[in-house]
Amino acid sequence: MENLPQTMTVNSNVITEKNYPITKLWVFKAxxxxxxxxxxxxxxxxxxxxxxxxxxxxxxxxxxxxxNFHYSLDDKYFHVKQGVISKKQRNLPYGVIQNxxxxxxxxxxxxxxxxxxxxxxxxxxxxxxxxxxxKSYGSKSNAYGQxxxxxxxxxxxxxxxxxxxxxxxxKNLILQKMKENPIEDSQSxx
Amino acid sequence: xKIAQSxxxxxxxLSTKKVLKKTVMGTLVWAILLLTIWGVLAFAxxxxxxxxxxxxxxxxxxxxxxxxxxxxxxxxxxxxYAVYFYxxxxxxxxxxxxxxxxxEITIPYERVQDIYxxxxxxxxxxxxxxxxxxxxxxxxxxxxxxxxxxxxxxxxxxKMLLETIQQKISKNRGQNLNTNSQINQ
Numbered sequence: 001m002e003n004l005p006q007t008m009t010v011n012s013n014v015i016t017e018k019n020y021p022i023t024k025l026w027v028f029k030a031x032x033x034x035x036x037x038x039x040x041x042x043x044x045x046x047x048x049x050x051x052x053x054x055x056x057x058x059x060x061x062x063x064x065x066x067x068n069f070h071y072s073l074d075d076k077y078f079h080v081k082q083g084v085i086s087k088k089q090r091n092l093p094y095g096v097i098q099n100x101x102x103x104x105x106x107x108x109x110x111x112x113x114x115x116x117x118x119x120x121x122x123x124x125x126x127x128x129x130x131x132x133x134x135k136s137y138g139s140k141s142n143a144y145g146q147x148x149x150x151x152x153x154x155x156x157x158x159x160x161x162x163x164x165x166x167x168x169x170x171k172n173l174i175l176q177k178m179k180e181n182p183i184e185d186s187q188s189x190x
Numbered sequence: 191x192k193i194a195q196s197x198x199x200x201x202x203x204l205s206t207k208k209v210l211k212k213t214v215m216g217t218l219v220w221a222i223l224l225l226t227i228w229g230v231l232a233f234a235x236x237x238x239x240x241x242x243x244x245x246x247x248x249x250x251x252x253x254x255x256x257x258x259x260x261x262x263x264x265x266x267x268x269x270x271y272a273v274y275f276y277x278x279x280x281x282x283x284x285x286x287x288x289x290x291x292x293x294e295i296t297i298p299y300e301r302v303q304d305i306y307x308x309x310x311x312x313x314x315x316x317x318x319x320x321x322x323x324x325x326x327x328x329x330x331x332x333x334x335x336x337x338x339x340x341x342x343x344x345x346x347x348x349k350m351l352l353e354t355i356q357q358k359i360s361k362n363r364g365q366n367l368n369t370n371s372q373i374n375q
Contacts, residue, residue, distance in 0.1 A: 097298075097301075098297070098301050098325040098326050098327045098330065099295055099296060099297045099298075099301070099325050099327060099329075099330045099334070100295070100296040101293065101294065101295050101296075101329070101333075102292075102293075102294040102296075103291070103292065103293040103294065104291055104292050104293075105291050106290065106291055108291075109290065109291060109292075119325075119327045119329065119330070120327075121325075121326035121327065155327060156327075156329075171296070175281070175282060175296060178281075178298060179281050182300070
């Protein structure tokens with residue numbers, strides 16, 4: 001039996017995270033912000049020793065998450081594979097993409113990064129099951145939701161920590177694919 | 191300051207009154223707060239004749255602070271106004287805003303769920319309109335709006351959006367009909 005994803009990676013038309021990688025800087029983004037907050041807090045006489053303990057854990061976790069994250073764009077679908085322990089694979093047809101975001105926060109602006117976000121109308125990306133440890137208070141789909149997570153959650157797929165130029169190119173590519181694969185059955189209420 | 195150019199923005203320009211409105215909105219709370227403090231101070235110190243010197247210093251300080259706040263907010267809003275970008279291309283609606291932390295949203299016409307025009311109190315006073323459009327996601331409803339256009343531009347934008355969406359949908363429906371008839375034959 002042929003393994004479908006492997007045959008797809010052989011195809012040179014397929015764009016993956018090798019073409020537009022998530023920069024290594026993304027791994028250090030949260031730690032750098034934490035260190036900065038700590039330094040500022042020190043000036044006011046506060047210090048949080050536990051956060052310093054969390055830093056190495058965060059570094060390891062982030063690099064594992066980054067290493068286990070794969071996306072690919074073929075002709076018909078946008079594939080996302082992610083997960084260190086519990087794996088998740090998601091396949092989005094281009095036609096159902098509702099909107100595409102490119103945004104930069106202050107850190108991204110300073111280091112020339114940008115994050116790309118794709119949303120569809122589903123709520124089925126996992127992560128929406130309300131457990132006691134991740135009760136979502138509606139902030140998951142908040143546009144200002146902070147802590148841009150990597151990969152798919154809820155109705156969105158996030159690719160943070162791309163280079164600005166790469167994010168723009170990838171966005172144009174996705175828009176091009178959306179144009180090539182129009183939705184036949186319009187959902188618009190108008 | 192260089193103003194973000196696009197075909198749509200040239201045709202349906204943002205009103206410069208938007209800067210004023212946003213400045214008023216941003217500083218109103220501060221102004222009320224500082225004026226209240228000043229009023230309380232003036233009332234408390236007016237009974238003591240010796241303390242009139244302090245009142246003068248407090249007045250200068252409070253009004254100076256207010257001036258600085260208004261100036262900073264005004265300059266920021268000028269900048270915000272300058273980088274505000276919106277364009278209705280052939281296939282997508284693009285809206286980009288935010289001078290320091292830019293945020294760009296792209297929506298295909300077929301996915302637009304509704305379009306509405308609204309005004310809040312300050313909009314009524316300044317004669318401005320907000321054109322909102324949203325797709326089926328919550329964040330698009332929060333992000334995708336063109337704020338602070340005057341009546342002709344708002345009507346023009348709305349009309350243009352509705353026409354383009356209608357066109358796109360009917361085009362897609364036409365394709366659908368064709369494929370259906372092919373299946374039937």
